[in-house]
Amino acid sequence: MIKKRSSKWLIYIPLVLMSIFYLLPMYIMLITGFKGFDEISLKTMWTLPKGIRFDNFIEAYKALAPFMWNSLNMVFPAAIISSILGSMNGYILAKWRFKGSNIIFPLILFGMFIPYQSILIPLVEFMKDINMYGGLPGLVLAHVIYGIPITTLTFRNYYANIPTELIEASRIDGCGLLTSYWNILLPISAPAFVVVIIWQFTSAWNDFLFAVVLTNPQSWPITVALNNMAGSQIIAWNVQMAGSFLAALPTLIIYIFLGRYFLRGLMAGALKG
Amino acid sequence: MRIKRETVLSIALITPSIIAIAIFVYGFIGWTARVSLSKWKGLLPDYTWAGLENYKGLFSDPRFHIDIRNTLIFTIIFVLGSLFIGLTLAVLLDMNIKGEGFFRSVYLFPMAISFIVTGVVWRWLMNPAMGSRLSGLNLLFTNLGLDFLVNKWYTTPQWGIAFIAIPAIWQMSGYTMALYLGGLRAIPIQLREAAQVDGANEWQIFKLIIFPLLRPITLSAMIILGHISLKVFDLILAVAGKQLPLDVPAIYMWQSTFDGYFFGRGAAIGILLLLSVAVLIIPYLVYTLRTEEEL
Numbered sequence: 381m382i383k384k385r386s387s388k389w390l391i392y393i394p395l396v397l398m399s400i401f402y403l404l405p406m407y408i409m410l411i412t413g414f415k416g417f418d419e420i421s422l423k424t425m426w427t428l429p430k431g432i433r434f435d436n437f438i439e440a441y442k443a444l445a446p447f448m449w450n451s452l453n454m455v456f457p458a459a460i461i462s463s464i465l466g467s468m469n470g471y472i473l474a475k476w477r478f479k480g481s482n483i484i485f486p487l488i489l490f491g492m493f494i495p496y497q498s499i500l501i502p503l504v505e506f507m508k509d510i511n512m513y514g515g516l517p518g519l520v521l522a523h524v525i526y527g528i529p530i531t532t533l534t535f536r537n538y539y540a541n542i543p544t545e546l547i548e549a550s551r552i553d554g555c556g557l558l559t560s561y562w563n564i565l566l567p568i569s570a571p572a573f574v575v576v577i578i579w580q581f582t583s584a585w586n587d588f589l590f591a592v593v594l595t596n597p598q599s600w601p602i603t604v605a606l607n608n609m610a611g612s613q614i615i616a617w618n619v620q621m622a623g624s625f626l627a628a629l630p631t632l633i634i635y636i637f638l639g640r641y642f643l644r645g646l647m648a649g650a651l652k653g
Numbered sequence: 654m655r656i657k658r659e660t661v662l663s664i665a666l667i668t669p670s671i672i673a674i675a676i677f678v679y680g681f682i683g684w685t686a687r688v689s690l691s692k693w694k695g696l697l698p699d700y701t702w703a704g705l706e707n708y709k710g711l712f713s714d715p716r717f718h719i720d721i722r723n724t725l726i727f728t729i730i731f732v733l734g735s736l737f738i739g740l741t742l743a744v745l746l747d748m749n750i751k752g753e754g755f756f757r758s759v760y761l762f763p764m765a766i767s768f769i770v771t772g773v774v775w776r777w778l779m780n781p782a783m784g785s786r787l788s789g790l791n792l793l794f795t796n797l798g799l800d801f802l803v804n805k806w807y808t809t810p811q812w813g814i815a816f817i818a819i820p821a822i823w824q825m826s827g828y829t830m831a832l833y834l835g836g837l838r839a840i841p842i843q844l845r846e847a848a849q850v851d852g853a854n855e856w857q858i859f860k861l862i863i864f865p866l867l868r869p870i871t872l873s874a875m876i877i878l879g880h881i882s883l884k885v886f887d888l889i890l891a892v893a894g895k896q897l898p899l900d901v902p903a904i905y906m907w908q909s910t911f912d913g914y915f916f917g918r919g920a921a922i923g924i925l926l927l928l929s930v931a932v933l934i935i936p937y938l939v940y941t942l943r944t945e946e947e948l
Contacts, residue, residue, distance in 0.1 A: 405774040422788035476663040491678040493934040495884045497906045498927035499681035557659045586767030588887040603769040610773040635765035
């Protein structure tokens, strides 16, 4: 018995060591961020700040604020529109299968795995043709459309678990396709909407590739601005660290408070319902 | 009559998405394929037929050879590293320990962060400067008396790309852990108990019962991680910028197309990337959807 307990204690050694590995970047971002400018030196990178100062965060915020607003303005419409589309598609694919829907579903799904390098040139040309190149609306459109596969998948799996009898009963009561959706499914869709909106919010916020090809510097979202900041020689590394933290903050807050839903979105990406 | 009307309505409801996917995914892939067979160089589109010239050019291009080598090295280290760490952590967390929720959240949080942020922070952690300018992890190693660990990270000749896999593992191993943990939790406890009754020890239970049952998860994880690694782009940019020794197809595609205006070549790289991802993903999709159908 005693032997068993003492060996169980050993399990915590790798678990704690790995926690340190995962938290190390967060630690260095925060201790650097809270140092005053006079304390900054690569030599003392690992020492704790003497007090709590906001110099770095203020400096980073000044440089990044407009781009954070761009991200916010882009992320909400992108997440909400693609969720609505995903919900309708999921409803049809789960409850109103039509001829060919078994072929259409995998064809839609494939869209979430493609390397976007294989559509980037036409995407840019197309956006130029329809006059949406350079600004945020074009970026929103790209996120909405390339978000359709994952949102459709999540909603389809969610609705598939809801008994079809519910829909049939509502049809006997005289509901049509749209009224069934509105009266029966939509009121119980909140959990799926939360999962999908969080997922889309996070991936649009974290996206770099679409942003860097589709937007002009004044419409850059935070990721592009941060990468640009990191590549410049003018902005010191301590401000870059603070900037990285600011760029990570919105999705981190979501993760901390709504992690459960975030995890479900992740699992949907692995095709597990 | 009503059913007919509703079939029409159901198709009408899903049509906008189908059209969008048809154009933005399949239409654009076709368009890229056409560009890859053209002589398009420079700002203005030029669809003059070039046959497989761009592809032939790539396969005799030393830079593309570097890309393939780098992708292979990166993929092997990233996928094996994530699988190993993910499985180990999942098995440990499944041992009924205290604070499981806390550890799980810590391991998984990097998934919420963008590759750009990860890259910028790791760029400073993996600072390769030596001597009096020592910093980042190298400085930490010296402070802890672990001088033998001090290294040049992503600037290591030939093998720099292997070090880029470290932040990638940092970001994705928690996800792998979550996949495995889900798999472990799905194994009925009776199976383990029956094996224990039969006198199997812990290791035999894992080797003969648990690991074989986790094989489908390993396969899914390999495919998901593998396709991420083929597409790796922003992480490398944020850690090291565009450097030839750390080049990968996605960066070459980017530079050919948007910096150099070699649209034909860029498109050819895009199509080759797509084919390599499709080889992984299509069988996976077909298999997953078919088993789902059978359930």
